[in-house]
Structure formats: C-alpha cells, structure tokens
Amino acid sequence: LKSMKYPTMRFVFDRKHVATKNKKGLVQIEVTSEGRRKWIGTSVKLYSDQWHEKRKVVNSLNSIQLNAILDGMMAKLNEFILDLVRNNQQFDFEKLNAFLEKSTRSDSFIEFVRKRIEDRTDLEESTRKQHRTLLQSLEKFGKINYMDDLTKANITLYDEFLHQQGISQPTIYNYHKRLKRYLHEAMKFGMLDADPYIGLHFERGKFEKRKYLTENELEIIRSCKINVQAIARVRDLFLFQCYTGLAYADFEKFDFEKDVEERNGKYIVADRRKKTNEDYKIVLLTPAIEILKKYDYKLPIISNQKYNVSLKVVAQYAGIDKNITTHMGRHTFAVFALNNGVPIEVVAKMLGHTNIRTTQIYAKVLNSEVEKGFDLLESKIKK
16 A cells, blocks of 8 residues: 655745845745645745745734735645544545645735724724624625726725615715725735725715704703603703713713712713724713712613604604604714804814714704804994
C-alpha cells in the first residue's frame, strides 16, 4: 500500500518581482505536491518593505488585520487537508481546485462587511441594526458580492435598485454613506485598489420637515380632560418628553434616583444618549417635575409601539388633527427652546446631538423667529 502524500504550503510574497516601495506585490499561498505547484492569491497586496518571512505583514497600519486574513486562509487550507487525512483520502490538485471553488472566493465583500459590522466596538446596537439593513439590501440586490464587483456600474445599478424599493432619497443617501465606509475600510486593508465612488454623485435629498406641536397645541393637550386612566398616563409621558426633549430610548431607561442630581434647588440630568453615546444635559423644568411627583418619581414604562398607538387617542381627546408620535415630543421641545431664544449650540447639547447640522433642521421650521427678528429691527429703526 502506497503511503499517502500530503502537500506542503507556505506564503510567497511578490513571486513576479514587481513590488517596490511605491508599487505593491501580491501575497500568495504556494501549495507543493509531488513536484507540482499551485499558487493561490490572497488579495493581500504590499509594498516591498512590508513583508517579513517570519512575521508576515509588517510596517503597515493594518498589519494585525492583514495577518488575520492570511492566517484565516491558511487555516482553511489546513482544515481541508486534515479532512483528507481523517477520511484516508489521497490529495490531488483537482480536489484542491474543487475545494477552492466551493469555499467561495476569499475576497467576499459581503463577508467582509458582515464581519466588520459585528467586530466594530464603536457601534451602538441601534446603529449596528441599521448597518445590518445595508447588508440585507446588498444581499437582496445580488450584484455586489466580491471585491471586484465594486464597480461604478454596479453602484449605479444598486442606487436604481434602492429607488425601485420605494426608499426615500435621504435614506438611500445613508445606504451609500455606509457602503462607502466599508468600501474605504476594504481599501485600507489593501483588499480593494480603487474607490468606485469617485466621479459618482448621489443626492442627499430633503427630509420632511420635522413635525412638532405649537405651544398652543401643547397647552390644549396638557389641559384637556381624559377620563381613561391608561390614556391619561400616556399623555403625561408625552408631556414629560415635550418638557425634557428625551428620545424614547433615553426616556425608557430614565431613572430619577440614579440619573438626577440636585444642585442649587435645580434637578439636573446629565446622561449619555443610548443611540449615539453623546452626552446630553438637561435641567428638569417645573412641568416635568410635577409629572414625576404625580408618579412618585417612577415613570410608568410602556412599549414604543403601544405608546404611539395610545398617542393617537390622546390627539383625539385634545381635538388635534396631527399624527402625534413619541419622537414629536423631542421635536416639540427643540422648537420650543429655539423659539424662546435658547442658542442653537445649547439646544444641541440639551438634545445630545453629535452634529449641530442635526439641530439646524429644527431651526429651519422657525420662520416665526425670523419674523420676530425683523420686527425687532423695525422697532429699533423707528425710534
């Protein structure tokens, strides 16, 4: 019985001798068996001074990730050979080729994105969910699977595909923004050569105006008679949001005992937003404190969905013809603050916005503020 022979494998850098300090060469895996050799590309490309026989990738900001990619590929091949040994099968290059075909090309962009979404420590869970939505849409689109599928043509087709799904322009813009992010990471890791977005332009689009309640409508909600206790409770929760600007996720985890400190007779909340991890700071206004007192400083918690359904009933009691949602409480607070002369930078801090551009969206609805400004100037001129 002829003893089974198994191949030897090693990494080979720049077999074609093209690498210099400004030009990259490819890392391959060389498989040798009975005098025959095969080279498997790894999609890792390096400059001449970035390869070390023992330590593999050196002098690169991404040495750790690139070495992990190489080790992962070698581990897969070793696993394939071990399987042959376990099953007492002879090695041949046909089996190797079949295995390589089956184990999908290593430079799968979809797999890269999937792994990065789960590995990134800077993503809040709600944001991670949005990034998974990008992944699902790419899988559904089906034309961008591998690194070399990232072409101008495919990205343009992807944009058309998103429009056919009936997604709004600003949301489509966000899909592109996330896709670009992972594409640039792939470039950083040396897995992609050029940025296909260069020369392509996608409109940002306009979000609908932020919907909010006027001070008058807020007063109507506050003072209307609601005789169903569960609905009256929802009204109180909503008013609390209108007077604090808390988003549902932050308001849901709000704990008076833990989150509030008293200073000079004021109740101050300094916390981090769940969505963005951004610090926000608010002082509880009298109406908010009154609501807290009513519930013995422990707000009744209700699911977001149930809350939104009940708010429709609150609107009916108040006779307000607006589709009131939990997020409207936050918007109402923002507009109320800006309308009453609180500077925009301060409002951004109250709301815990990472970017003042988000706060500026509220400022756009403040035409009354602009008119007041002109009245003020007019009165100065007349003096």
